[in-house]
Amino acid sequence: MHSWLIHLIKLLFPPQVLLPDIIGIDIGLTLSALAIVVYLTKTHRWGWLWKEWLTTVDHKRIGIMYIIAALIMLFRGGVDALMLRSQLIVPNAHFMGAQQYDEVFTTHGTVMIFFMAMPFFFGLFNVAVPLMIGARDVAFPRLNAISFWLFAFGAALFNISFSIGGSPSAGWFSYPPYSELQFNPGVGENYYLLALQVSGIGSIATGINFLVTILKLRAPGMTLMKMPLFVWSALVTSTLILFAFPPLTVALGLTMLDRLFGASFFTLGREGMPMMYANLFWIFGHPEVYILIMPAFGIFSEVVPTFSRKPLFGYEAMVISLLAITFLSYGVWVHHFFEMGAGPGVNVFFGLSTMLIAIPTGVKMFNWIFTMWGGRIRLTVPMLWQLGFIPTFVVGGASGVMLAAVAADYQYHNSYFVIAHFHNVIVGGTVFGLLSGLYYWWPKMFGWKLNERQGRWAFAFFFTGFWLTFMPQYFLGFEGMTRRMASYPAGLGWGGLNAMSTIGAFIMGIGFVILVYNIAWSRLHPEWDTTGDPWDGRTLEWSLPSPAPAYNFARIPEVHERDAWWSLKQAGKTDAVKLSPDQVEPIHIPKNTPMPILLAASFFVGSLGMVFSWHWMAILGGLGVVASLAWGSIQDDTDRELDPASVLNTEKRLGRVHP
Amino acid sequence: MRKAPEDPTLPGESVEIPLLAPHLSTPHFPARQIAGYVTSLILTGLAFALVAYRLLPLSTLLIVVLVLAFIQAAIQLGVFMHLREGRGTTWHLPIIGLGLFVGLGIVGFSIWIMLFKSGVS
Structure with missing residues (x-):
């Protein structure tokens, strides 16, 4: 054989990807992919897939694709988590080697944050925000599709690393000097850098898109202070993304220069400054955790009033506390590295600013509780996730304040206490919120509800498993177990707590399986939502049929009060959303275009070239990016007009025309 | 092209700043x-x-x-x-101010945070 071929095979398949479990997964994935290809070919659905989904610019469909991708990534990140916990169930276990353990915790964190939580709430933004503000789409529909495909190809790039070339292994925040070439010579870190960079471009574009959508496309009469709270949360999240992602771009870009082009920004020696990476990363990283939690706050602020039959308590206070959290979240990042040695002045400043965030968050907690107080509460599945969220998030928030106390943080730092804290807020806050929103808006997305009884079981398992997994970890932290240990010796008293934690993780896994079963079962036995308002909702999306037609609103509604749809129902004026035949106007909607998927595919090719330092391939991908952008810029024929007759027909079929 | 919706809620028509006066030209x-x-x-x-x-x-x-x-x-x-x-140029001012505040804040804080290095190395 030629020597270059041997070299290539060694580069693509280093020993770390030739483990039996990874080869097993490779075979399973290949077979599943083949099965999908055969299914699509046999049912002649390639054209349908291309025309209806891959080239779509409709925010509702993009939202659904985001959510499907996020659920798949939740599965991947969850399997990673179960592998980690299996390793730790007893002392001295060697289910995986230390190298593989490092890879698995790195991909678990990165996948869960960048490829599960973020696309999940981007999906819910897409599904709900335009409908809630009475808009026909987002401000830049094609950019929206570009964002989605950049995320999708970024996620694909990250996920192929474990079977081709090897996974990254430096943790989800990838600190130098360990992430530098000197200590981490494979291509794994390159995958991390490029995948996050590609999907990060998409995230920034989404932030801009929703900022403009919310500021410019609200229905007449919907002033800022009449917007639903979920829209407010989308607004502040978008602002945070806009200001937080550029420092990440810089940190990743400089690390890439170090690794691929021999620079020395963060290296040991040659005047590199590894801690500068930590500084830059957490300027992004701390606002990022608020990017993750704000949408959940918004979801709960919709779910609680709906299922308590009361308007949200203290709307103004809720808005002000959202803005306060947004502002404060930029001034706390040093609490991730108090131990760097920056001195008492710096540490006290950032410790205090961290504690301050507890105040607006506490305001929100009380307001949700006061909204429920005296309300007629319906214990639906979205409401159960909300009720589970309140105690969970309070515990997570309180342990966060403990971590903010600088002197005490020297004890907690890098221990399982930190692990328990951030899973407490990210799972108990973000994931509970996202699942609540998933059940809440599901009928609006698909036109059928998810079975309630199965949903309650999924919640029960996930919630119980959650507490069993993470409460013992606080105590493991107190007993000195540090994070990222691939194994631990017997005789330290950690065995029992670790075993409990692992059992809890598997119970959460069962909860996830029930959730998937719930979706599949409900698809086969759909409970159709014929009214468009299955929950007796309060905001404008429930005034539309489920699912909404392509143009959303045949006539843009006028808004007079905060809970616009609820106030119409109270006044007995729900017919106001129906059309008279003479009111129908032609509607402009954007045309589907393959440009976004081609652009993102070019980014994928170019990035893969960068990962392996195949410069011809990087240049090829770069040319593809330029060509897609140029083609997109000279396209004139970007939208079409729905003629009034077809709009009237659709509305008639939906029973929304005055006789 | 999509028509830009008219938005009467933005302030800025009344106050004009010469430096930021709108220049609405679209050359080919x-x-x-x-x-x-x-x-x-x-x-x-x-x-x-x-x-x-x-x-x-x-x-x-x-x-x-x-x-x-x-x-x-x-x-x-x-x-x-x-x-x-754009129309409503005074609307830009607080946004640019916010950008400067965050940008300069990050730079200033980073210098303050990383100054420790001069003490230990």
């Missing part, structure tokens, strides 16, 4: 954009060359690179961010 050939792009490339190349080949002493170098950066930021805002082309 994007000469301004191309000039801005080429200038940006030259400024970047210049900064890179100055650092790569150490053409100036360190203290002068820092100042020159900073000045180049600010010129480029102004070009980006003026040419590509259409700073002077």
Whole structure:
């Protein structure tokens, strides 16, 4: 054989990807992919897939694709988590080697944050925000599709690393000097850098898109202070993304220069400054955790009033506390590295600013509780996730304040206490919120509800498993177990707590399986939502049929009060959303275009070239990016007009025309 | 093209700032954009060359690179961010102020945080 071929095979398949479990997964994935290809070919659905989904610019469909991708990534990140916990169930276990353990915790964190939580709430933004503000789409529909495909190809790039070339292994925040070439010579870190960079471009574009959508496309009469709270949360999240992602771009870009082009920004020696990476990363990283939690706050602020039959308590206070959290979240990042040695002045400043965030968050907690107080509460599945969220998030928030106390943080730092804290807020806050929103808006997305009884079981398992997994970890932290240990010796008293934690993780896994079963079962036995308002909702999306037609609103509604749809129902004026035949106007909607998927595919090719330092391939991908952008810029024929007759027909079929 | 919706809620029609007065022109050939792009490339190349080949002493170098950066930021805002082309230009001011606040805040805080290095190395 030629020597270059041997070299290539060694580069693509280093020993770390030739483990039996990874080869097993490779075979399973290949077979599943083949099965999908055969299914699509046999049912002649390639054209349908291309025309209806891959080239779509409709925010509702993009939202659904985001959510499907996020659920798949939740599965991947969850399997990673179960592998980690299996390793730790007893002392001295060697289910995986230390190298593989490092890879698995790195991909678990990165996948869960960048490829599960973020696309999940981007999906819910897409599904709900335009409908809630009475808009026909987002401000830049094609950019929206570009964002989605950049995320999708970024996620694909990250996920192929474990079977081709090897996974990254430096943790989800990838600190130098360990992430530098000197200590981490494979291509794994390159995958991390490029995948996050590609999907990060998409995230920034989404932030801009929703900022403009919310500021410019609200229905007449919907002033800022009449917007639903979920829209407010989308607004502040978008602002945070806009200001937080550029420092990440810089940190990743400089690390890439170090690794691929021999620079020395963060290296040991040659005047590199590894801690500068930590500084830059957490300027992004701390606002990022608020990017993750704000949408959940918004979801709960919709779910609680709906299922308590009361308007949200203290709307103004809720808005002000959202803005306060947004502002404060930029001034706390040093609490991730108090131990760097920056001195008492710096540490006290950032410790205090961290504690301050507890105040607006506490305001929100009380307001949700006061909204429920005296309300007629319906214990639906979205409401159960909300009720589970309140105690969970309070515990997570309180342990966060403990971590903010600088002197005490020297004890907690890098221990399982930190692990328990951030899973407490990210799972108990973000994931509970996202699942609540998933059940809440599901009928609006698909036109059928998810079975309630199965949903309650999924919640029960996930919630119980959650507490069993993470409460013992606080105590493991107190007993000195540090994070990222691939194994631990017997005789330290950690065995029992670790075993409990692992059992809890598997119970959460069962909860996830029930959730998937719930979706599949409900698809086969759909409970159709014929009214468009299955929950007796309060905001404008429930005034539309489920699912909404392509143009959303045949006539843009006028808004007079905060809970616009609820106030119409109270006044007995729900017919106001129906059309008279003479009111129908032609509607402009954007045309589907393959440009976004081609652009993102070019980014994928170019990035893969960068990962392996195949410069011809990087240049090829770069040319593809330029060509897609140029083609997109000279396209004139970007939208079409729905003629009034077809709009009237659709509305008639939906029973929304005055006789 | 999609029609931009009229938005009467934005302030700014009443107050005009000469520097930010709107210039609503749409010439056919994007000469301004191309000039801005080429200038940006030259400024970047210049900064890179100055650092790569150490053409100036360190203290002068820092100042020159900073000045180049600010010129480029102004070009980006003026040419590509259409700073002077929108209606309601006073609406831009708080947003630019916020951007400066966050940007300079990050730089200032980072210097403060990383100063410890001078004490330990």
